[in-house]
Amino acid sequence: NAGVTQTPKFQVLKTGQSMTLQCAQDMNHEYMSWYRQDPGMGLRLIHYSVGAGITDQGEVPNGYNVSRSTTEDFPLRLLSAAPSQTSVYFCASSARPSNQPQHFGDGTRLSIL
Amino acid sequence: RKEVEQDPGPFNVPEGATVAFNCTYSNSASQSFFWYRQDCRKEPKLLMSVYSSGNEDGRFTAQLNRASQYISLLIRDSKLSDSATYLCVVYLSGYSTLTFGKGTMLLVSP
Numbered sequence: 467n468a469g470v471t472q473t474p475k476f477q478v479l480k481t482g483q484s485m486t487l488q489c490a491q492d493m494n495h496e497y498m499s500w501y502r503q504d505p506g507m508g509l510r511l512i513h514y515s516v517g518a519g520i521t522d523q524g525e526v527p528n529g530y531n532v533s534r535s536t537t538e539d540f541p542l543r544l545l546s547a548a549p550s551q552t553s554v555y556f557c558a559s560s561a562r563p564s565n566q567p568q569h570f571g572d573g574t575r576l577s578i579l
Numbered sequence: 580r581k582e583v584e585q586d587p588g589p590f591n592v593p594e595g596a597t598v599a600f601n602c603t604y605s606n607s608a609s610q611s612f613f614w615y616r617q618d619c620r621k622e623p624k625l626l627m628s629v630y631s632s633g634n635e636d637g638r639f640t641a642q643l644n645r646a647s648q649y650i651s652l653l654i655r656d657s658k659l660s661d662s663a664t665y666l667c668v669v670y671l672s673g674y675s676t677l678t679f680g681k682g683t684m685l686l687v688s689p
Contacts, residue, residue: 506681508680508682509679511676511677514675556623563675563676563677565628568615570622573621573622
């Protein structure tokens with residue numbers, strides 16, 4: 467069972483570069499979300515989606531874009547990478563976040579130089 | 580403002596000890612509550628949901644106190660493998676999102 471698959475696992479970027487973090491799930495979950503995790507800050511919600519074609523901002527959306535063209539995929543785009551975006555990024559999916567577990571991907575470790 | 584507060588620890592306990600963590604939340608409209616476990620440099624995984632009447636899963640007991648707006652996690656007979664960070668998570672109806680606490684680190688020593 468694949469679950470939630472994130473790619474790449476590691477990435478180093480230069481300031482100003484753009485890139486897309488990929489997230490795919492094979493559980494037919496409607497709800498998907500992106501978090502970043504920084505030391506001492508815990509998990510912070512960047513963007514989320516409650517279904518294909520529907521996205522919304524979380525706590526820290528600036529500098530990131532998302533789209534949800536299919537139920538399976540929820541890519542996160544960094545428009546112009548900044549050192550402050552150095553972090554570990556987790557994608558998660560859930561059938562219903564109110565009472566069903568969030569399934570997380572393995573994470574993407576991103577460094578911006 | 581949505582907020583979930585946890586003592587970051589670390590809690591250092593010997594094997595076999597009983598340890599308890601608390602978590603407070605600020606929004607009284609919070610609907611659902613969970614404990615997640617996160618191992619070092621790994622993804623978080625659901626440990627257990629927290630029900631109003633309290634619930635138990637093996638060595639783990641979770642309780643909810645809505646009046647005081649806190650949830651707790653009790654671990655009995657600690658094992659070395661329990662060493663991890665425990666995340667308190669709250670679902671707020673209307674926002675369709677989960678809010679994670681910063682986590683409490685537990686270190687179980689031989």
